[in-house]
Amino acid sequence: MDYIIDVKGKKLGRLASEIAVILQGKKNPNYDRKSEGDDKVIVKNINDLEISPKKQIQKIYYRHTTQIGHLKEQSLGMLLEKKGPAGVLRKVVREMLPENKLRIRRMKKLIIE
Numbered sequence: 611m612d613y614i615i616d617v618k619g620k621k622l623g624r625l626a627s628e629i630a631v632i633l634q635g636k637k638n639p640n641y642d643r644k645s646e647g648d649d650k651v652i653v654k655n656i657n658d659l660e661i662s663p664k665k666q667i668q669k670i671y672y673r674h675t676t677q678i679g680h681l682k683e684q685s686l687g688m689l690l691e692k693k694g695p696a697g698v699l700r701k702v703v704r705e706m707l708p709e710n711k712l713r714i715r716r717m718k719k720l721i722i723e
Contacts, residue, residue: 647719
């Protein structure tokens with residue numbers, strides 16, 4: 611089943627959690643945690659995504675390069691400038707999905723227009 615979501619007036623976190631639930635297949639009566647699910651999500655009007663200015667400064671994403679002292683940090687505002695709202699939404703949804711081999715297959719079912 612295809613879910614079409616209009617982003618106008620929606621917050622980033624609430625939208626991402628809704629998308630993550632759909633991609634896992636939890637809204638489907640035939641839900642099985644071992645299957646990738648049949649549902650696709652189509653996101654429209656991504657440029658109207660609401661992100662508060664305070665959150666853009668305070669929200670920090672960390673990653674490590676496995677070298678000693680190489681902890682990298684990036685604020686949400688910097689990520690928004692670099693990847694745009696579509697890239698930010700993909701990153702947030704990806705982090706909300708379980709870390710297993712199905713994550714890549716589920717992310718392919720997220721279509722952002």
